[in-house]
Amino acid sequence: MALLHIGCGAPTADSSGEIPAEQVGQVESPQAVAVDSPGQAVSLFLEALRDSDEARTVNLMTSQARKAVDSSERVSFGLQDTQGIEFQVGETRYLPGKHKRAHVDVCWDGTDVVFALREQESGWRIAGFAAPLVPNGRLEYLNFEDPTEMLAKISSPSVEEVSAGADVSERSDRVEQANAPLRDATGSRR
Numbered sequence: 001m002a003l004l005h006i007g008c009g010a011p012t013a014d015s016s017g018e019i020p021a022e023q024v025g026q027v028e029s030p031q032a033v034a035v036d037s038p039g040q041a042v043s044l045f046l047e048a049l050r051d052s053d054e055a056r057t058v059n060l061m062t063s064q065a066r067k068a069v070d071s072s073e074r075v076s077f078g079l080q081d082t083q084g085i086e087f088q089v090g091e092t093r094y095l096p097g098k099h100k101r102a103h104v105d106v107c108w109d110g111t112d113v114v115f116a117l118r119e120q121e122s123g124w125r126i127a128g129f130a131a132p133l134v135p136n137g138r139l140e141y142l143n144f145e146d147p148t149e150m151l152a153k154i155s156s157p158s159v160e161e162v163s164a165g166a167d168v169s170e171r172s173d174r175v176e177q178a179n180a181p182l183r184d185a186t187g188s189r190r
Contacts, residue, residue: 035060035123038102039089042115045126046108050085062118062125065144085109114139 035041041060048056058066090105100119105112106129113131117124130139133153142150 035125038092038104038115038117038124041117041124041126042104042106043087043089045115046085046087046089046106050083052083060126061144062120062127065125065127068145068147112139116141 035044045057045060048060058069061069085108087106087108090107092105093103095101095103102117102119102124104115104117106115107113108131111131113129115129116127118127119125127145128141128143128150130141132138133140140153142153144150
C-alpha cells in the first residue's frame with residue numbers, strides 16, 4: 001500500500017507523544033504496554049511503520065482492525081517504503097459519546113492527516129486515518145476495520161476527491177462524519 005507512505009517533514013512526536021524510555025520497543029503484543037494517550041498511540045504506530053515493523057504496527061490497531069488485517073491477504077503494513085518518514089503529532093480532539101474516541105492531527109511527510117482512535121482495555125488503539133488520496137484532494141477515511149472498503153478507496157480515488165483549497169477545519173469535519181458509523185466488535189454499526 002503505497003498510500004501509507006505519506007507525511008510532513010518535522011521531527012517525530014511532540015511532548016504528548018513521548019514514550020518513556022522503559023516502554024520503547026515493548027509494543028510486541030497489544031497488552032505489552034498500555035498506551036495512555038491518543039497522541040502516544042499515533043507516535044508509536046508511525047515509528048513502527050517507519051521501522052517496517054508490521055507486528056508492532058498492527059498491534060497498535062483496534063482489536064477489530066487487527067482481526068480484519070489478519071484475515072485479509074491484500075493488506076500489509078510491513079512492506080512499504082516507509083524508512084525515513086518524518087511526522088509531527090499535533091492536536092488531539094476527544095469526540096463525544098459513550099465510547100471513548102479521539103482524532104489526532106498529524107503532519108506526515110508534508111501531508112496533513114487525521115488518525116481515528118478508540119480507547120480499549122489495552123489503551124488507545126488506531127481504527128484508521130483520513131488522508132488525501134489524490135494531490136490536493138479532500139481527506140478520505142481509510143478504515144482499518146474494513147480492509148475491503150479501504151482498498152477500494154485507495155485503488156480508485158474519484159475525480160470528486162480533488163478539492164484544492166479545503167481548509168483543515170473543513171477536512172476535520174469530514175473525518176468526524178466518516179468516523180461516526182464506527183462498528184463495534186460484532187460488526188454492527190454504533
